[in-house]
Amino acid sequence: MDLSDIAALAQPGDRKVLLLVLDGLGGLAAQPGGKTALETARTPNLDALVGLGGCGVQTPVAPGVTPGSGPGHLSLFGYDPLRYRIGRGVLSALGIGFDLQPGDVAVRGNLCSVDPSGVVTDRRAGRIAADAARQACDLLAEIQPSGAEAFVRHVKEHRFLLVLRTNASSSADILDTDTGRTGVPPRPITARSQGAVPAASAAREWVERASFVLADHKPANMVLLRGFASLPDWPRFPDVFQMRALAIAAYPMYLGVARLIGMEAVQVEDSPDALAEELERRVDEHDFFFLHVKGTDKAGEDGDFERKVSVIEDVDSIVPRLVDAVGGVTLVTGDHSTPATMKAHSWHPVPFLLSGGPAREALTTSFGESECARGSLGHVNGWDLLPMAAARAGRLAKYGA
Amino acid sequence: MDLSDIAALAQPGDRKVLLLVLDGLGGLAAQPGGKTALETARTPNLDALVGLGGCGVQTPVAPGVTPGSGPGHLSLFGYDPLRYRIGRGVLSALGIGFDLQPGDVAVRGNLCSVDPSGVVTDRRAGRIAADAARQACDLLAEIQPSGAEAFVRHVKEHRFLLVLRTNASSSADILDTDTGRTGVPPRPITARSQGAVPAASAAREWVERASFVLADHKPANMVLLRGFASLPDWPRFPDVFQMRALAIAAYPMYLGVARLIGMEAVQVEDSPDALAEELERRVDEHDFFFLHVKGTDKAGEDGDFERKVSVIEDVDSIVPRLVDAVGGVTLVTGDHSTPATMKAHSWHPVPFLLSGGPAREALTTSFGESECARGSLGHVNGWDLLPMAAARAGRLAKYGA
Numbered sequence: 001m002d003l004s005d006i007a008a009l010a011q012p013g014d015r016k017v018l019l020l021v022l023d024g025l026g027g028l029a030a031q032p033g034g035k036t037a038l039e040t041a042r043t044p045n046l047d048a049l050v051g052l053g054g055c056g057v058q059t060p061v062a063p064g065v066t067p068g069s070g071p072g073h074l075s076l077f078g079y080d081p082l083r084y085r086i087g088r089g090v091l092s093a094l095g096i097g098f099d100l101q102p103g104d105v106a107v108r109g110n111l112c113s114v115d116p117s118g119v120v121t122d123r124r125a126g127r128i129a130a131d132a133a134r135q136a137c138d139l140l141a142e143i144q145p146s147g148a149e150a151f152v153r154h155v156k157e158h159r160f161l162l163v164l165r166t167n168a169s170s171s172a173d174i175l176d177t178d179t180g181r182t183g184v185p186p187r188p189i190t191a192r193s194q195g196a197v198p199a200a201s202a203a204r205e206w207v208e209r210a211s212f213v214l215a216d217h218k219p220a221n222m223v224l225l226r227g228f229a230s231l232p233d234w235p236r237f238p239d240v241f242q243m244r245a246l247a248i249a250a251y252p253m254y255l256g257v258a259r260l261i262g263m264e265a266v267q268v269e270d271s272p273d274a275l276a277e278e279l280e281r282r283v284d285e286h287d288f289f290f291l292h293v294k295g296t297d298k299a300g301e302d303g304d305f306e307r308k309v310s311v312i313e314d315v316d317s318i319v320p321r322l323v324d325a326v327g328g329v330t331l332v333t334g335d336h337s338t339p340a341t342m343k344a345h346s347w348h349p350v351p352f353l354l355s356g357g358p359a360r361e362a363l364t365t366s367f368g369e370s371e372c373a374r375g376s377l378g379h380v381n382g383w384d385l386l387p388m389a390a391a392r393a394g395r396l397a398k399y400g401a
Numbered sequence: 402m403d404l405s406d407i408a409a410l411a412q413p414g415d416r417k418v419l420l421l422v423l424d425g426l427g428g429l430a431a432q433p434g435g436k437t438a439l440e441t442a443r444t445p446n447l448d449a450l451v452g453l454g455g456c457g458v459q460t461p462v463a464p465g466v467t468p469g470s471g472p473g474h475l476s477l478f479g480y481d482p483l484r485y486r487i488g489r490g491v492l493s494a495l496g497i498g499f500d501l502q503p504g505d506v507a508v509r510g511n512l513c514s515v516d517p518s519g520v521v522t523d524r525r526a527g528r529i530a531a532d533a534a535r536q537a538c539d540l541l542a543e544i545q546p547s548g549a550e551a552f553v554r555h556v557k558e559h560r561f562l563l564v565l566r567t568n569a570s571s572s573a574d575i576l577d578t579d580t581g582r583t584g585v586p587p588r589p590i591t592a593r594s595q596g597a598v599p600a601a602s603a604a605r606e607w608v609e610r611a612s613f614v615l616a617d618h619k620p621a622n623m624v625l626l627r628g629f630a631s632l633p634d635w636p637r638f639p640d641v642f643q644m645r646a647l648a649i650a651a652y653p654m655y656l657g658v659a660r661l662i663g664m665e666a667v668q669v670e671d672s673p674d675a676l677a678e679e680l681e682r683r684v685d686e687h688d689f690f691f692l693h694v695k696g697t698d699k700a701g702e703d704g705d706f707e708r709k710v711s712v713i714e715d716v717d718s719i720v721p722r723l724v725d726a727v728g729g730v731t732l733v734t735g736d737h738s739t740p741a742t743m744k745a746h747s748w749h750p751v752p753f754l755l756s757g758g759p760a761r762e763a764l765t766t767s768f769g770e771s772e773c774a775r776g777s778l779g780h781v782n783g784w785d786l787l788p789m790a791a792a793r794a795g796r797l798a799k800y801g802a
Contacts, residue, residue, distance in 0.1 A: 001462075001463040001466065001483060002483075005463075005483060009466065052433075358429055358740065358742065358743055358747065358749075359429070360429060360430075360437075360749060360770055360771065360774065361430065361434075361770070361771045363771060363774060363775065374775060376771070376774045378458070378750075378774070378779075378780035379780065380464055384463070384464035384465065385464075386465075387463065387464055387465030387466065388464045388465040388748075389465070390465060391465035391466070391467065391748040392465075396465055396466060396467065396748070397467070398467045398468070398469050398746055399462050399466050399467065399468055399469055399472055399482070400468065400469030400470075400471045400472035400473075400482065400486075400487065400492065401469045401470065401471060401489065401492045401493070401496065
């Protein structure tokens with residue numbers, strides 16, 4: 001369903017909605033026939049919510065597709081991530097909490113190595129050390145092209161963020177200079193439409209100066225740019241769902257995605273208690289609450305099955321506080337799976353539970369991948385979850401007479 | 402799948418198809434852990450059909466969306482109700498059995514209250530009594546604008562139907578005069594495209610005269626118009642599915658939706674026996690039969706769980722007659738859920754059964770919400786059911802070589 005269709009049905013309702021995201025929640029068994037981290041964890045409170053409501057599994061992007069954090073969260077907010085695409089440059093800015101303004105053109109940069117003829121020999125400057133990369137970024141930050149203000153932030157390893165704030169309004173419709181290959185020079189900056197000429201001119205001048213500034217800084221003696229993008233002009237979540245929305249998280253990426261669609265966002269310490277306290281403090285001001293737990297994903301990425309179990313148990317212990325505070329509809333899921341056995345995000349569907357409001361028999365009373373795969377709420381798309389929660393909160397009117 | 406794709410695959414087949422709709426069939430348990438009305442009802446004949454075929458649950462419009470009767474039925478006829486949208490005016494005409502002609506512009510009207518300056522003070526004329534509303538409609542029915550014939554029918558409470566039959570052909574692309582708010586005057590009649598000018602002119606004259614005709618009829622001293630619409634030009638069901646189709650129902654709305662897509666439609670008394678008799682009488686002339694039972698929805702809307710149980714049992718008793726008469730594929734479901742506990746339509750998926758033709762193991766032998774949620778046919782969209790039934794009837798050819 002389009003967001004415009006949802007907006008046409010949305011109405012104020014009595015019940016509030018809580019979305020609790022355990023990042024990378026879905027997992028795999030440590031050995032064949034074994035249990036996943038979620039199935040291993042003792043989760044009496046989440047299990048009770050399943051029994052009162054129901055559960056299922058959700059696919060954030062599409063079957064077989066491993067979601068990044070941006071698309072995974074957009075999906076949970078009701079935005080089909082294949083229709084609502086965040087450019088790389090914008091995601092990069094959100095990830096480090098850069099305060100991107102409307103009209104800014106953001107792009108992700110790589111420090112790279114080129115030979116004396118300008119041909120790329122290593123797209124990542126030999127996986128340059130963070131210190132050396134930061135030094136190079138300090139030099140790049142000095143460059144100010146004519147007709148624009150330029151901001152450079154080191155991100156991680158060889159990666160940096162470049163933001164161009166041009167005097168004339170400009171689109172970000174500019175080709176990558178990174179061809180994805182070595183043995184060829186970087187592609188020259190090329191505007192793909194007339195509206196992108198101001199940012200393209202600034203970028204061209206910035207890149208040329210960068211080549212001189214870095215000339216003696218082997219292996220990082222050149223830059224590659226990829227994913228020019230501006231803040232998107234999308235329907236705002238509070239307008240679509242008629243809910244005043246608050247995001248509570250510890251990491252800039254999640255606050256950034258939430259702000260991108262018009263949620264208020266507040267940063268707290270990285271602990272379940274900090275999430276609960278902030279929620280309790282702010283619960284009267286909003287109708288929708290997105291709470292983000294990072295630990296599950298980190299443990300998965302680190303391949304630490306036991307720590308993932310323990311983070312889930314810690315979160316379970318605050319669930320009654322959260323549910324009591326909001327007193328409405330509760331949706332618990334992840335933005336993607338991060339099996340500890342894979343040490344990475346994966347494409348596996350993500351278990352979810354939905355509780356509160358009128359419901360059918362749950363068919364199961366435990367929260368885990370296998371039980372959710374045969375749960376009463378079936379297999380759904382990630383972006384269908386929020387309308388399902390809104391319906392239970394009495395916030396969607398009938399479609400057609 | 403698009404209707405054009407279905408049409409390309411449709412072929413004549415040996416088996417006929419019966420679609421038995423128990424309006425508002427889906428429900429909820431009367432108390433937590435209890436049974437729904439369908440699960441409570443003794444339905445040996447429907448259960449036997451499940452065992453011979455299979456069952457599942459279907460979502461008529463989209464997850465979380467509560468369907469109106471129009472969209473709910475379109476979906477069961479194979480038409481995705483978010484792609485095939487019936488305007489409010491047309492639905493209103495179908496609901497009271499007004500014989501809408503191609504080219505007619507239909508719109509739903511509200512009797513409302515305005516103050517001496519023309520500002521709307523009550524959008525429903527203080528929920529005016531039916532008698533007073535009927536009187537006002539009698540006055541409105543006298544108004545005949547130049548260049549068009551106008552028809553007014555009282556619908557219910559403050560609501561009426563206005564149909565404009567213009568001399569020149571006209572589209573219905575006209576803005577609502579109802580702004581949805583009080584404290585402002587009605588929006589003037591505004592054509593949104595040149596093709597709508599003839600109907601807009603007639604509507605403008607009609608509204609102006611209405612303001613004089615009703616001037617002394619407080620609280621109903623003005624009208625608001627909402628949802629200008631014409632008969633849609635959609636693919637016809639008999640062409641898409643290559644089946645001569647007959648609708649048998651007691652209420653105008655369902656006959657109207659069926660006629661809208663080219664089915665033949667016949668009105669009978671509101672009883673299971675009347676449906677069965679008409680089916681038996683007409684079975685040789687058609688390939689597809691849509692039978693509509695209203696009682697389940699009425700009982701649900703009235704909050705009468707026991708009556709819903711008893712209507713389902715009454716219908717179950719005629720199922721063998723229906724199946725014998727058609728002797729092909731049987732599809733039984735609802736157009737939406739109407740839980741007696743909610744006294745209203747709801748978004749909950751609707752149980753369905755499909756029997757006849759080659760089938761897998763059913764996994765269950767009883768027809769109810771929980772059994773269907775784990776039934777062999779899974780969770781599907783409402784508009785997928787008719788292709789599934791057509792396939793079992795041998796009426797869909799292979800796609801691709």
